[in-house]
Amino acid sequence: MDRSSSSSHDKEKFADEAAVQHPDLDAHVHVADVSKAKAKEERPEAYYVERFGRFGPFLEKMFASGVEARGVERVPEDQRTMKNAWNNLLMWWSVNCVLTTIPIGVLAQEFYTLTLPHAIAVIFCFGALGGVFTAFIATLGPKTGMRTMIIARYSSGYVGGMIYSVLNILTQLGFSTTCVILGGQTLASINPGTLPLVVGIIIVGVSSLIPCFVGYNLVHVYERYAWLVTTLIMLFLYGLGGKAGYSVGAQKPLEDKGRNLAGDVLSFGGIVFGSFTGWAPVAADYNCRLPSSISSTRVFLLTFLGLFIPITFVEILGAALMTIQSPAYPAAFASGGTGGLLAQTLSPWGGFGKFLLTLLALSVVANNIPNTYSAGLSAQALGRPFAAIPRALWTLAAFAAYTVAGVVGREHFSTILSNFLAILGYWTAFFVVIVAEEHYIFRRKGGLLGGYDLDVYDDFGRLPMGLAGIFAGCCGVAGAVVGMAEVWYVGPIGRKIGEFGGDLGFELAAAFAAITFPPLRWLEIKYTGR
Template sequence: MGWDGCLMWAVVEARGIERVPESERQNKHSIGLLLLWFSVNIALTTIPLGMLGQQIFTLSFADTVRTMLGFLIIGCFCVVFIATLGPKTGMRTMVITRYSYGYWGGAIISLLNVLTQLGLSVIVVILAGQVLHNINTNMLLVVGCYIRLNLFYWIRLPTPLRTLRMDSYDNNIPNDLGYWWTCWYAHHSGFDINRQKPLEDPPGRLRAADALSYGGIMFASSSGWAPVAADFNCRLTSNTPKKKIFWLTFFGVLLPIFFVGILGAALVTVPQYSEAFEEGDAAGVLKKGFEPWGGGGDFILVLMALSVVGNNTRILGCFWIVIVTEEHYIFRRKGGMLGGYDFRVYDSPKELPLGLAAIIASCISVAGIVIGMAQVWFIGPVAAKIGPFGGDLGFEFAAVFAAVLFPPLRYLEIRRWGR
């Protein structure tokens, strides 16, 4: 069978970070790419995010949905751009990053990405375990987490990609059933979409601050996929239509997050659900949803972890995406100073960019995050001017700082070192 065959049978990716040569690629992604993104984003972790707009940021149901949609779209554009680089380069996202950050700068971004993805994975497992515990309180949380980790991994298919896709589909079937059950039960309890409207801040700076802070969270929920977006497409042929990758990825990320987010926002318009949220945060609401099945649960730990991961995602996503985008369209474009990607040097520190421009621009962008952030534990000086609780402009400031600083710094870097 050979070593690669054994790895594939064990559902382990046989290839490392090496670039996939054109001769080994295929062009079979069609609706499957849409379903892949759709399945991994039908997640219970988005329901609490939908609740936050009204219960924490005092937005009405309508303003919650509008803010959610607008910032999700911005985050999705970040994801789809990175996704289109997979077929073009045949490389994974973090390897592409080396062409702007250099070998060691790319390693720093990779480390941040690992921590973010690890945190998200932990949240997903804990939340799934909590759901199982809600259904059956006799089941310990640790047992529920173990079941989530191992239940579907007996599947063995010929390629790792197919395994990933089938595992995503199967693992989310219980989620889908739970969503429809929750919608049905909440519908019979009675939605009141105007319930939060009297509590909304008046138009102006206060409402803008609420929308900006909530929007930053929703941006993180979609843009968090950007650091891995090219990985799913690096086996596609370079002539795969960009528009095809663009729209399948865009709707595959946007629609499920938006749907589940609206569900969360709608749940807290039900009077008894809203009261349950006030008594026990998202735990109280989900407990209501599972009451007909019996059970309870405590999601506070999950929500705290989700908040931390969301902030890390924004810190990584906002300036990193801007820098990779400018590198691609300004310096790597046909006719640009570098004229494209030299695929032979992806693993050669001496031939890759030094990375000083990207690292300096990133560090200054972090300063932009600090002065623009509005968190419970810290409100930046700029954010504090928007309202008494601040309006979070962290990722917007970081993106602007990176967009302005990186091009001149990168120009000087290329003129000095030629790479």
């Protein structure tokens, strides 16, 4: 008997013995499932090659060339390293110091008529809150070796994790859609009439796909350096805008007062919060290969600073550019949106300005990479049948979906951005609260569960049932509905703040979930033990 058949015989013997000792369990099936799961964790490339039969040799060559085979499988401790721990700072800096962040600041004047000082105050305050939410999720990556949507199973069960995965897929595709539209708009504005917008969208989409298809290592390599160029361009824009003349009080005659101003602040604040917490459902995806021994404080601070510094820096730039009173600037924005405004700002530098604008348009690739990569992971997190399909193929599907959506919605960028980011803040707020309460109340040392059983992450029968997490999430949705203030709907509480309403959606979503989850989870643990 060869070694492989002997090993198989031993596993079957162990399973049979376990079944005799525990007749209420199908030990044979359980041991076989655990064995397969462990094998997939250790060598995911071998699993896919064997599973896909005649396509196996193609996959083997693909993995051998550097394409990441690992998807949502837990990263074993012996395959993790402290190398490049600073990526938590540099990656998020590159991801957010990009063209896509500028229009968020532009919305302060475009939709909410806030003066520059008020816009800056909102960006700082709501941004700090959103940064804390996302940085907390990032700390769970090294602790567990898992992707974010898998970690969600420990508070909301297998089914709850599937629900969050669907929400996250929509979130990442939404982000990607805004990325490719804005990048395409900017490329098209460099030499108007020469490059169709649709072609610009496709160029940005394809450029984003390549590192995501290859996987984790190339994603980090790209993001480790992309911030250098984009930060320099943002400084150029600040300087050229200053030369054109910022007007701090430009919006003063138009700015609302009293309750209406409060409504504007809350609504814009919700958008800023969403621009930070939009990364929470993917934050653990990019450091799950760091060892569990790394300091959580270090991970938290590096992630927080990697988000807070570039996002506030660039959103304030967008708000500042909208205060320039020279007639050419408002006219450029009216005809070409944010891309037109940036083209006008760089126009004094002629050909070099167009070169910088091209680089700025392509900077959205850095922003779009985590969207595309994590959309594929979230598709795998929908369940075992989905995880059986290689991550790289899901990445291709995500690219196709958001590129088509970008082409279809290319004429409605500002509307898509404002509505999408506000809604995004609602579900990410209650998602983070539920995960945090599970972590600090029930999984802490001395808590009811005393930690994470990392071996059960894909075991429906040993994970929490998820009833508490799902119901608390529904309560979070209810909080968002009564507090939201969108163009298409204003909730009864949101309606009380100003003439057009003030958005309290994410605050109430978080509060409703925070109140309901702990007692429900306590009952769930008491009666189910998990």
